[in-house]
Amino acid sequence: xxxxxxxxxxxxxxxxxxxxxxxxxxxxxxxxxxxxxxxxxxxxxxxxxxxxxxxxxxxxxxxxxxxxxxxxxxxxxxxxxxxxxxxxxxxxxxxxxxxxxxxxxxxxxxxxx
Amino acid sequence: xxxxxxxxxxxxxxxxxxxxxxxxxxxxxxxxxxxxxxxxxxxxxxxxxxxxxxxxxxxxxxxxxxxxxxxxxxxxxxxxxxxxxxxxxxxxxxxxxxxxxxxxxxxxxxxxxxxxxxxxxxxxxxxxxxxxxxxxxxxxxxxxxxxxxxxxxxxxxxxxxxxxxxxxxxxxxxxxxxxxxxxxxxxxxxxxxxxxxxxxxxxxxxxxxxxxxxxxxxxxxxxxxxxxxxxxxxxxxxxxxxxxxxxxxxxxxxxxxxxxxxxxxxxxxxxxxxxxxxxxxxxxxxxxxxxxxxxxxxxxxxxxxxxxxxxxxxxxxxxxxxxxxxxxxxxxxxxxxxxxxxxxxxxxxxxxxxxxxxxxxxxxxxxxxxxxxxxxxxxxxxxxxxxxxxxxxxxxxxxxxxxxxxxxxxxxxxxxxxxxxxxxxxxxxxxxxxxxxxxxxxxxxxxxxxxxxxxxxxxxxxxxxxxxxxxxxxxxxxxxxxxxxxxxxxxxxxxxxxxxxxxxxxxxxxxxxxxxxxxxxxxxxxxxxxxxxxxxxxxxxxxxxxxxxxxxxxxxxxxxxxxxxxxxxxxxxxxx
Numbered sequence: 001x002x003x004x005x006x007x008x009x010x011x012x013x014x015x016x017x018x019x020x021x022x023x024x025x026x027x028x029x030x031x032x033x034x035x036x037x038x039x040x041x042x043x044x045x046x047x048x049x050x051x052x053x054x055x056x057x058x059x060x061x062x063x064x065x066x067x068x069x070x071x072x073x074x075x076x077x078x079x080x081x082x083x084x085x086x087x088x089x090x091x092x093x094x095x096x097x098x099x100x101x102x103x104x105x106x107x108x109x110x111x112x113x
Numbered sequence: 114x115x116x117x118x119x120x121x122x123x124x125x126x127x128x129x130x131x132x133x134x135x136x137x138x139x140x141x142x143x144x145x146x147x148x149x150x151x152x153x154x155x156x157x158x159x160x161x162x163x164x165x166x167x168x169x170x171x172x173x174x175x176x177x178x179x180x181x182x183x184x185x186x187x188x189x190x191x192x193x194x195x196x197x198x199x200x201x202x203x204x205x206x207x208x209x210x211x212x213x214x215x216x217x218x219x220x221x222x223x224x225x226x227x228x229x230x231x232x233x234x235x236x237x238x239x240x241x242x243x244x245x246x247x248x249x250x251x252x253x254x255x256x257x258x259x260x261x262x263x264x265x266x267x268x269x270x271x272x273x274x275x276x277x278x279x280x281x282x283x284x285x286x287x288x289x290x291x292x293x294x295x296x297x298x299x300x301x302x303x304x305x306x307x308x309x310x311x312x313x314x315x316x317x318x319x320x321x322x323x324x325x326x327x328x329x330x331x332x333x334x335x336x337x338x339x340x341x342x343x344x345x346x347x348x349x350x351x352x353x354x355x356x357x358x359x360x361x362x363x364x365x366x367x368x369x370x371x372x373x374x375x376x377x378x379x380x381x382x383x384x385x386x387x388x389x390x391x392x393x394x395x396x397x398x399x400x401x402x403x404x405x406x407x408x409x410x411x412x413x414x415x416x417x418x419x420x421x422x423x424x425x426x427x428x429x430x431x432x433x434x435x436x437x438x439x440x441x442x443x444x445x446x447x448x449x450x451x452x453x454x455x456x457x458x459x460x461x462x463x464x465x466x467x468x469x470x471x472x473x474x475x476x477x478x479x480x481x482x483x484x485x486x487x488x489x490x491x492x493x494x495x496x497x498x499x500x501x502x503x504x505x506x507x508x509x510x511x512x513x514x515x516x517x518x519x520x521x522x523x524x525x526x527x528x529x530x531x532x533x534x535x536x537x538x539x540x541x542x543x544x545x546x547x548x549x550x551x552x553x554x555x556x557x558x559x560x561x562x563x564x565x566x567x568x569x570x571x572x573x574x575x576x577x578x579x580x581x582x583x584x585x586x587x588x589x590x591x592x593x594x595x596x597x598x599x600x601x602x603x604x605x606x607x608x609x610x611x612x613x614x615x616x617x618x619x620x621x622x623x624x625x626x627x628x629x630x631x632x633x634x635x636x637x638x639x640x641x642x643x644x645x646x647x648x649x650x651x652x653x654x655x656x657x658x659x660x661x662x663x664x665x666x667x668x669x670x671x672x673x674x675x676x677x678x679x680x681x682x683x684x685x686x687x688x689x
Contacts, residue, residue, distance in 0.1 A: 036545050036581045064577045069636030093570045100646045102627025
């Protein structure tokens with residue numbers, strides 16, 4: 001799966017930036033760091049998605065409370081229209097953060113293999 | 114006979130003769146030469162055939178006639194014979210016919226074959242009225258000594274007394290100087306047994322110094338790398354001066370050899386103790402700290418024979434632990450067994466302070482002692498400085514405390530400090546966009562200080578949450594935010610300092626309920642909630658003086674304390 005979105009991964013390689021875009025099979029690929037400075041651009045992107053959306057987090061290195069806010073706001077909006085946000089490829093560190101914040105109870109989380 | 118010397122005037126000729134003698138006596142002669150000069154001067158001025166000078170030995174209350182170098186001098190008790198009577202009464206005695214005077218001892222003439230006719234005996238009293246000796250001149254050429262001779266002799270005697278006294282004092286000074294030079298040599302030898310250069314041990318800062326109360330002293334110290342580890346020694350023998358200096362120097366040398374021969378701490382301590390017990394005088398002993406530091410485990414094992422307190426400054430808490438001796442002083446009695454050694458762990462920034470009691474017991478003019486508490490205050494205030502500087506500050510503090518009171522005892526300082534990791538810091542503009550630079554700073558610091566990279570996301574998250582809080586809640590401040598990072602055991606300590614702000618203790622903000630249904634969930638407060646679950650500890654300080662907020666957190670691979678458990682799901686305990 002990783003090799004099917006090389007352009008996204010390469011764009012953030014070695015950078016402490018965030019990239020978010022649609023992958024080839026309709027998933028939303030997020031890569032880099034979802035911190036307070038990058039959250040507005042992630043929010044702007046996710047505000048446009050509809051329905052049931054899988055967010056591929058396998059290249060997401062980092063998320064802070066600002067990033068959690070983006071995910072929470074998106075989930076609330078999608079749930080209101082019978083959609084939802086699924087998180088896939090979640091690494092160990094992100095899993096901890098999602099669990100500590102109770103997000104495991106409001107998101108479907110698929111850990112990284 | 115007892116001439117009123119001041120009632121007669123000296124003639125011009127006499128004056129000239131005396132001035133000539135005075136000039137001659139001003140030369141820097143040794144004592145024997147000066148005695149000869151004085152006798153010759155007297156013979157010449159008084160036109161006498163022979164003369165002699167007896168020196169007064171105040172300690173023995175005797176008069177001593179130096180006959181010649183190498184021959185035992187003749188001694189006469191003050192008060193005996195003409196010489197003794199003159200010394201006692203401090204008056205000129207003019208005897209025109211010696212064999213008619215009962216005080217005259219003809220035995221001297223009999224043994225020498227000389228015939229004493231007449232004799233003038235006069236006291237030599239210096240300008241400070243100190244009796245220097247007695248001068249005798251014999252056999253006036255062509256007659257007897259008259260009253261004019263007495264006046265002249267009195268004037269001459271005063272000059273001779275001062276000249277002789279000067280020579281005697283000079284010789285005493287020279288003798289003192291010889292003693293001082295020998296002590297100085299002893300001092301050089303003693304000092305040469307101390308480490309001239311402190312051993313270099315990576316990660317440690319070492320310093321020792323010895324300030325004897327006299328030229329030599331009864332303290333010693335050692336800091337030396339041995340196969341067994343870093344050897345740390347402080348010894349303090351009873352008393353100060355040359356005798357205890359010999360004892361401690363002996364102990365220090367024996368210890369070095371014991372460790373060089375591969376002895377462990379216990380063996381070295383016991384064997385050196387037993388050797389000292391066998392050889393030291395029974396009223397002498399040595400209090401001593403003997404420790405071995407393993408630089409790989411940072412553990413210091415030590416025995417202390419009567420040496421204490423031993424202070425261990427602990428950087429993490431900023432306090433001093435103190436240890437008592439493990440045994441009685443070395444050399445006090447033989448040992449057949451020993452209590453287990455004590456072990457202390459040197460953490461980054463920790464300092465071991467072994468100080469002789471000359472520091473703790475330094476007295477001010479009111480006889481108050483410097484004491485352990487003042488030592489601890491100095492260490493707390495200056496522990497971040499290099500230990501050589503800390504030692505200087507400590508000794509200066511002791512002297513300042515003494516307010517001019519003399520140093521009563523030897524003072525020795527031995528300091529072993531495990532270096533604190535270097536703290537790196539940077540300041541960041543107060544805006545959200547700065548977090549990119551902050552992450553570059555944290556990543557670079559992790560790489561340079563070799564901090565476990567797995568901790569980086571949690572450290573970044575904590576820093577980001579605290580930093581964004583500062584940006585959001587104190588937007589009016591234009592000051593930059595400072596971040597300090599220090600490597601600690603298994604992780605890192607980070608401090609964020611926010612200047613010119615109102616106090617706001619984020620660590621006290623209420624926790625969020627992460628188990629609410631999604632419709633009731635709000636993003637706010639999550640940052641602090643997460644921090645509490647990630648850090649080992651977090652502390653907030655505010656300084657009203659410079660309106661400064663400081664938040665310090667520690668994060669290590671040991672993880673947060675069990676109560677907040679790393680495995681805590683948040684859901685389990687937040688509701689109950």
